[in-house]
Amino acid sequence: MEVRAKAKYIKMSPRKIRLVADVVRGMAANRALEQLKFINKKATLPITKLLNSGIANAINNYELDKDNLYIKEIRVDEGPVLKRWQPKAHGRATPIRKKMGHINLVLEEIKISGKKKARKEKLEAPVRLDSSAKEAEGLKVEEKKEKKQNISPALREEKGKEIVDLRSEGSGKHAKIEGGGSRGFMKKIFRRKSG
Numbered sequence: 001m002e003v004r005a006k007a008k009y010i011k012m013s014p015r016k017i018r019l020v021a022d023v024v025r026g027m028a029a030n031r032a033l034e035q036l037k038f039i040n041k042k043a044t045l046p047i048t049k050l051l052n053s054g055i056a057n058a059i060n061n062y063e064l065d066k067d068n069l070y071i072k073e074i075r076v077d078e079g080p081v082l083k084r085w086q087p088k089a090h091g092r093a094t095p096i097r098k099k100m101g102h103i104n105l106v107l108e109e110i111k112i113s114g115k116k117k118a119r120k121e122k123l124e125a126p127v128r129l130d131s132s133a134k135e136a137e138g139l140k141v142e143e144k145k146e147k148k149q150n151i152s153p154a155l156r157e158e159k160g161k162e163i164v165d166l167r168s169e170g171s172g173k174h175a176k177i178e179g180g181g182s183r184g185f186m187k188k189i190f191r192r193k194s195g
Contacts, residue, residue, distance in 0.1 A: 051105065
């Protein structure tokens with residue numbers, strides 16, 4: 001029975017993560033956790049968390065024994081790269097590539113137990129409680145009163161009226177001319193004296 005776990009977008013170069021991943025590849029899960037405690041690399045933290053997650057998946061989803069698991073496959077892939085710039089002398093700039101990595105872990109049983117399917121928990125459908133069901137249980141039910149909309153008489157009269165946009169009519173010297181377009185504003189611009 002294979003159990004999978006993934007860790008994505010780890011802000012560390014895949015090359016640095018592979019140094020630690022190569023040490024624990026093929027080990028028993030418990031022994032790998034012990035080994036990771038004594039490796040002096042920053043990549044041990046994400047790999048330890050991922051291994052614990054994979055073990056938890058095996059126990060909770062498949063009811064497998066923790067002592068019966070080993071690391072069948074651990075693969076570190078390259079993720080997206082953040083491109084940044086570092087200023088240098090004489091107005092130059094050099095690129096900085098901040099790499100990310102994805103780790104894929106596959107755990108398998110040392111001695112096959114014969115369990116092939118994930119444990120499925122049956123969830124009951126949610127029960128909708130009507131007021132009659134609540135009253136039967138002894139709960140008091142207050143019905144919501146619908147709010148009446150208080151609309152002033154002035155607003156009721158305005159419902160049927162047509163809305164006129166004042167901007168289209170213009171004001172003062174900017175009034176629209178029936179031939180189309182507003183001449184007043186443009187006339188002002190070309191009447192200005194320079195200097």
